[in-house]
Amino acid sequence: MLKLEEFRDIRLLYVEDDEAASAAMVKIFKKFFQHIDIAYDGREGLEKILANNYDLIVTDINMPNLNGLDMIRGMKDAGKSIYTIMLTAYSDNNTFHESIKLGVQSYAIKPINVSQFVESLSTAVSTINNSKKIEALEQYENVMVSKTDCQGIITYVNDKFCEVSGYTKDELIGKNHSIMKHPQTSHEVFIDLWNTIKSRNIWVGKICNIKKDGTEYYLNTTICPIVDQSGDIIEYIGLRNDLSDMKDPKIELQNILKTTKKPFLAMLKTESFHTLEHIYTKEILEEMLETFYRMLYTYIPSGLKIDGIINLQKGIYALYFDFKSEDIPNAKTLGDLLSELQHNIEQSIIVVDEYDFDLSVLVSYSTDKTDIYANVEYGLDIVQEKNRSIICSDNLTTIAKEEAVKNTKTIKMIQNAITKGNIVSYFQPITNNKTGIVEKYESLVRLITDDGKVLSPFFFLDIAKESGYYIKITNIVLEKSFDALKKTTKEISINLSALDIENIYIRNKIIQLLKNNKDDTHRVVFELLEDEQVKDFNVVKDFITNVKSYGVQIAIDDFGAGVSNFERLLDYQPDILKIDACLIKNIDQDKYSKDVVETLQIFAWKQEIKTVAEFVETPEILKTVKDIGINYTQGYLLGKPDLLENHLKN
Numbered sequence: 010m011l012k013l014e015e016f017r018d019i020r021l022l023y024v025e026d027d028e029a030a031s032a033a034m035v036k037i038f039k040k041f042f043q044h045i046d047i048a049y050d051g052r053e054g055l056e057k058i059l060a061n062n063y064d065l066i067v068t069d070i071n072m073p074n075l076n077g078l079d080m081i082r083g084m085k086d087a088g089k090s091i092y093t094i095m096l097t098a099y100s101d102n103n104t105f106h107e108s109i110k111l112g113v114q115s116y117a118i119k120p121i122n123v124s125q126f127v128e129s130l131s132t133a134v135s136t137i138n139n140s141k142k143i144e145a146l147e148q149y150e151n152v153m154v155s156k157t158d159c160q161g162i163i164t165y166v167n168d169k170f171c172e173v174s175g176y177t178k179d180e181l182i183g184k185n186h187s188i189m190k191h192p193q194t195s196h197e198v199f200i201d202l203w204n205t206i207k208s209r210n211i212w213v214g215k216i217c218n219i220k221k222d223g224t225e226y227y228l229n230t231t232i233c234p235i236v237d238q239s240g241d242i243i244e245y246i247g248l249r250n251d252l253s254d255m256k257d258p259k260i261e262l263q264n265i266l267k268t269t270k271k272p273f274l275a276m277l278k279t280e281s282f283h284t285l286e287h288i289y290t291k292e293i294l295e296e297m298l299e300t301f302y303r304m305l306y307t308y309i310p311s312g313l314k315i316d317g318i319i320n321l322q323k324g325i326y327a328l329y330f331d332f333k334s335e336d337i338p339n340a341k342t343l344g345d346l347l348s349e350l351q352h353n354i355e356q357s358i359i360v361v362d363e364y365d366f367d368l369s370v371l372v373s374y375s376t377d378k379t380d381i382y383a384n385v386e387y388g389l390d391i392v393q394e395k396n397r398s399i400i401c402s403d404n405l406t407t408i409a410k411e412e413a414v415k416n417t418k419t420i421k422m423i424q425n426a427i428t429k430g431n432i433v434s435y436f437q438p439i440t441n442n443k444t445g446i447v448e449k450y451e452s453l454v455r456l457i458t459d460d461g462k463v464l465s466p467f468f469f470l471d472i473a474k475e476s477g478y479y480i481k482i483t484n485i486v487l488e489k490s491f492d493a494l495k496k497t498t499k500e501i502s503i504n505l506s507a508l509d510i511e512n513i514y515i516r517n518k519i520i521q522l523l524k525n526n527k528d529d530t531h532r533v534v535f536e537l538l539e540d541e542q543v544k545d546f547n548v549v550k551d552f553i554t555n556v557k558s559y560g561v562q563i564a565i566d567d568f569g570a571g572v573s574n575f576e577r578l579l580d581y582q583p584d585i586l587k588i589d590a591c592l593i594k595n596i597d598q599d600k601y602s603k604d605v606v607e608t609l610q611i612f613a614w615k616q617e618i619k620t621v622a623e624f625v626e627t628p629e630i631l632k633t634v635k636d637i638g639i640n641y642t643q644g645y646l647l648g649k650p651d652l653l654e655n656h657l658k659n
Contacts, residue, residue: 016041024054024068051075153249175221191217195267271332275374282324308353313346340401377403431457434489438648449500452490494529502534523559531560590624597629
């Protein structure tokens with residue numbers, strides 16, 4: 010049953026000469042319709058039809074002055090077409106045939122079965138409303154409208170549809186849309202379309218068709234199923250926008266790939282495109298890219314077979330080939346050929362007007378037909394992200410999906426740990442190399458799983474940053490680290506990244522904790538992680554100045570690796586340098602590492618900066634760092650990370 014609001018705008022004319030029958034039917038009509046006119050014979054009915062705009066007529070057949078059939082005939086002669094339900098007490102075949110010729114859509118046999126009649130009204134209203142939607146759409150001159158029956162046979166097209174396709178209405182109605190199908194459009198597209206609309210869902214996509222004259226055109230297409238009051242599909246309405254003037258090269262490429270047996274696809278991306286966009290005018294850049302596109306064929310090495318090159322815009326080009334019955338070269342062979350292509354491009358100069366363009370390209374390629382376009386496109390992102398020049402992108406999207414599933418599980422694990430209080434601080438002792446006494450503990454975040462496993466940040470912290478839980482974890486670690494000040498007289502060292510410091514919530518949290526622990530702030534050490542990307546040095550420098558006013562010490566973590574530099578020392582004015590594990594782990598055997606650490610120690614001694622050797626795991630390493638004069642040692646040899654309570658028991 011349709012909703013009552015769907016009857017609201019329907020204008021009904023009811024024609025009946027029997028006043029008692031009329032009164033009974035009007036009671037039914039008033040439950041549904043807001044606009045009801047009544048006529049008591051055919052002549053009055055025709056006068057009202059000609060004078061007004063009705064959506065639905067319910068009329069008796071046998072009436073004085075003018076019968077129902079003659080009234081409908083008069084309406085047709087006047088050029089009006091209105092959905093009509095005939096009421097009759099007789100089953101006269103001649104009358105039925107005549108009414109069909111006049112276009113009467115439905116019948117009801119007297120005496121009226123109310124439930125069946127209401128179903129007929131619902132069907133009528135559904136049909137009328139759908140027709141109104143089509144009429145409304147046709148006022149937009151760029152919309153192509155068509156209707157098909159449940160088997161896909163065209164029952165209606167508007168003028169715009171005929172204009173774009175080149176077919177007349179007579180040539181289209183009664184035919185299937187397949188007469189306009191482009192041969193390169195995959196059969197899978199239409200399987201997906203029909204599966205979608207048969208499930209009573211709307212299908213949206215781009216389709217390439219062939220006009221009557223043989224030229225191709227692209228359509229932005231929406232197919233909508235129309236259902237009756239029982240939920241059964243009665244027809245489909247298609248809405249299309251002509252995209253011929255803005256042909257989508259991606260769709261063109263995807264359609265080509267779907268027809269290949271053994272495809273090869275490579276995408277080339279000009280490395281400096283975004284930089285060039287900001288340097289040159291749009292006209293010069295477009296001319297350069299078009300020139301490069303034309304010259305690409307000259308750069309292709311002789312062993313690399315291609316069927317064509319497509320300009321995907323924005324400095325990206327696709328090379329494709331169908332090996333058909335030939336053997337597909339292995340990834341190494343293709344990789345070597347594409348590297349040769351890269352070399353040829355790098356050795357060339359593109360000249361536009363008076364400007365020389367020295368280009369290089371990133372390359373992603375695949376011969377795996379499964380999701381080949383998506384894999385190669387995704388490969389361009391990966392090759393840029395990993396700072397590489399070329400990548401074989403087979404199965405990359407599958408790997409990405411698997412990684413996404415894994416990440417989702419990790420996020421749920423993080424959520425669960427936060428809720429249950431299973432984000433904890435483990436503490437690793439830092440020992441004075443002269444006295445052998447533990448003077449500091451470094452606070453290290455850990456996640457306890459439901460089955461009791463203790464996970465290091467490696468397993469969850471990066472995902473926490475990407476999913477928005479990092480700040481919550483940092484907040485927990487800060488609170489637990491400051492709580493540790495109450496349990497020990499040793500110094501507590503806390504890791505802070507640029508992400509932490511640049512977040513105003515965390516900065517305010519830290520200052521509040523310092524204010525709440527004024528008597529112990531001299532035992533707080535903030536270790537600034539050197540491997541983080543700092544967006545605003547002024548924020549970091551102001552933070553250091555602020556926390557130092559509370560007596561806090563500043564350490565630079567992982568010094569000697571990553572982005573370590575002496576200019577940073579001037580900015581941070583640290584109290585402690587923690588020498589990175591990469592310089593310590595082989596220091597007893599690697600002369601270069603030893604020389605570097607000795608140099609750092611001499612510098613630190615002159616600047617009155619304390620030093621800590623990380624990753625001390627053997628007695629030989631410990632002896633070497635002591636001989637060099639490093640002040641403190643941290644590593645599994647002298648103490649593993651554990652709950653503070655466990656350290657204090659020993």
